[in-house]
Structure formats: C-alpha cells, structure tokens
Amino acid sequence: MDAVRWSTLLADWRTHQGALYLRLSAAFQGVIRGGKLAPAEQLPAERTLAELLGVSRSTVVAAYDHLAEGGWVTRRRGSGTHVSGSAPRQTPVLTLRTPVQPPVPPADELDFTIAVPLLDDTQRQQLREAALDAFRESVYHPLGLRDLRAVLAGSYTREGLPTLPEQVIVTGGAQQAISLVTSTGLRPGDAALLETPTYFGAIDVFRAAGAHLHGVPVQEDGLNFEEFRALTLKHAPRLAFLTPTFQNPTGTVMPVQTRRKLADFIASTNLTTIEDDTLYDLNFEATPPPRLSTFAPDAPILNVGSLSKLYWAGLRVGWMRVPTPLRPALEQAKTLADFGGSLPAQHIALKLLQDLPALRDRRRQEVQPARDLLARLLRQQLPDWEFTLPHGGQYLWVRLPTRHASSFTHHAARYGVRLFPGASMSVIDLPDSYLRLPFTLAPAELPEAVRRLEAAWADFQTRQGQERLA
Structure with missing residues (x-):
C-alpha cells in the first residue's frame, strides 16, 4: 500500500459524522x-488500512461493507x-500533496x-494605513504595478542581482508564479528535477x-550537486x-561553492530553473549566501518571492524575477491568467516593501523565539525525536523513531493535533519517518501542542504491533 497517498486521501476522515465506520465510508x-x-x-487491504488509521480491522470491514451496500465498491x-x-x-x-483544512x-x-x-493589532493598523491609496485607479496591470516592480527590481539589484523593472512580474503569490513557469515550460511527458524532500506545492504543479x-x-548542506548533474x-x-x-x-543552506558550480552548470545546459526565494529573508544567525542566480545573472534562473512568509499570507502578492529571454512567454501567460x-x-x-529591512527584522523577532521554544519543548518532552536546528526559515524537519x-x-489527530507526513514531500522513496513541524503557531499554543504530541506519541508506541481499537 502507498501509505502516503492513502494518508493524504483520508486525512480528514474523522471529521465526518457518525460511528467510525460511517465516517470512513463517507x-x-x-x-x-x-x-x-x-x-x-x-x-x-482491511488490516493494512486499519493499521494506518489506528482503528480496528472490524471498523474497516464495516466501512467497506457499507460502501458495497451503496454501490460504491465491489467486494470479492x-x-x-x-x-x-x-x-x-x-x-x-x-x-x-498540498494540505488543506477541512471545511x-x-x-x-x-x-x-x-x-x-x-x-x-499593530500590523492590522499598518495594513489599513497602507491601503489609503489603494483605490485610486481602475485599470488593468497584467504584469503588476510599475512602482511595485521598480521597488522589487531595486531590492534585487542592491543584493547583487542586477534587475530592471521590466524583468519583474507581480503574481498572486509565489504559487501562481510557480504555476505560470510550469505551464510555459513543461508538457506532458517532459522530465523535471526537484530536490527531495521539497515544497509540496511544486510537486503538485x-x-x-x-x-x-x-x-x-x-x-546536510543542501542539494547533492553531483546527483543533480x-x-x-x-x-x-x-x-x-x-x-x-x-x-x-x-532548512538547509547551500554553500557558496556549490552555488557557483550549480549556476555554471545551469547556464551551460540552459536548464530553466525556479529558485524559490520565499524563505530567503528569514535568517536568524547570519546573512545567507547570495542567491544562486547572482552567480549566473543571464542564466535561465527565475527567482520567485512572496509576502506570504515575510508578512501575511492573506495579502496574496508574489513576484518573479525573469531572465530577459523568458519574458515574452511568461508575460503572455500572466496576462491570460488574470489580466x-x-x-x-x-x-x-x-x-510595505518600501521598508523591507523593517519587515525582515520584525519577522525574525517573531519567528526565532518560536523556533527556540519549539525546539526546547521537543528536546525536553520528546527526546527520541531527532532534528537539526535550522539557521533560518520556519520549519523543523523531524525524524521519528518509526x-x-x-x-x-x-x-495525533485524535489528540487534536493536525500533522503532515514528511514522506509526502518527496518524489522518490523516502522513509516514512519524518514530520515537517513549522514554528509559526502562536508561542502561547506551543506548550499545549507539544504536550498533545507527547501524549499521542506515548499512546502510539504502546499500540504499535497491537490490534488497533475502534
């Protein structure tokens, strides 16, 4: 059984109503x-699914029988x-693979x-003040506001990647940027390369x-260059x-020497590459290395950014920095997508972006203490869970002894904690031993979250190898 696939398909089965077998049937x-x-x-198979979901085999049998009675399945x-x-x-x-909340x-x-x-509340007031000039025109800007594109281009240029405003396309979040590049660059049957594990949204697209x-x-130091080559x-x-x-x-950071080799190789092979920058600004201890694209500014490397991780996901403003040869196709795709x-x-x-340093500093001040608190709680209460403390970003990549x-x-869902299996973030076989735990919950909620994880883990260990109870 493909445990990852079935886990994703049935992630919210307990949110339905009625007895367990009726919930599973629904x-x-x-x-x-x-x-x-x-x-x-x-x-x-009944026993296999029962083990995955943590229920008795009789619950699965009853669910399958109910499905058969309704004409949904056949059983022989x-x-x-x-x-x-x-x-x-x-x-x-x-x-x-992308997790979504139940209705x-x-x-x-x-x-x-x-x-x-x-x-x-301070940020909500900041948003209200920033919106004062937001309704002064009623025209289409398919590629984004000119002033916004200029601000983004200036930011790239100051950080070592010379960029013209014409090279920036504003999108509805980073996900739309990834989708547009994919729609112009891939056809059915084409090969594509991704790190593994990687962002589930890119896998899905x-x-x-x-x-x-x-x-x-x-x-430990990022992508394996020789394997990529x-x-x-x-x-x-x-x-x-x-x-x-x-x-x-x-949470890994690719070393400078690897970036140089990789950028040169991408340029020599003309391989269109998306460089996801959405977490680039969330560094805690030291300034991160220059972007991959700075080592080959004319290579087909597209940088994708967003305000979703830096400020607020509800704003849905992202962008991409596009090498000049790729602009015509992407400009057309963006125009056709939404005008x-x-x-x-x-x-x-x-x-907001006119004071980017302030945005970065505030976000770091919010995220770093949450990272440290979550790491401390896990080490105290779940010491057999293994992870390396990242120097930036917003995730712990945790290996469980299972x-x-x-x-x-x-x-864990039975204890009120919603989790995402790390194996879903891989495009090759990855041991089903990982969880991605973001440290973006409110700090006040983290102690209770880890308490629930500890209780769920203790119960799970006890039940492993035993008949699951309904």
Missing part, C-alpha cells in the same frame, strides 16, 4: 465522487475491494500543516503538468525547482 465516498479514485481501483473474496464502475464520480483529479476544522485543533505568519519527476537528494545529463529535464536558502522542509492582480493588495505591498509516521499523523 470519506471514501467523497474521494470516489471527487474523481480521486478510478473505476476498478483497488482499496487497501480473494480479489479484494475495488471501486465500482457505476459509482458516482467526476472527471479524474489529482490527489494533491469545518475542530474548534480546538492545533494545526502544524500550514506555516503562515500571524497578524497582531509539476504532477498536474504531466511531467516525469526526478528527485535530487538533499543532504547526473540526472540532468541522463534525463534532459525541461525544468528544475530548487530552494538553495533555508530549504523547505529541511492583473488585485490593485489594493499591490498598493499595500508597495507601501517507519509509520503517516499512521502517527492520524493518531
């Missing part, structure tokens, strides 16, 4: 109706349980799946494009996605 009906399971596709002794060809369904869609999340749930900054994904392992020469990829600085999720982003959001972003981390995420 979850399966939802993924079948939504096109995420194909006709005749086999469901997991010796051949297993399969999706019925007559079951209601929509056009097939991907099973996304009505439990009231007291603590969520470790999405990392977003929290706004305080590349999968949706029909690309063949190849993973480059991330080591070998895979490029072997598969001739059309697009690569990299996060050299405070890599998501491991231009929200003018109020861009005017607010313009005001090969069933996906199952533990379901178990």
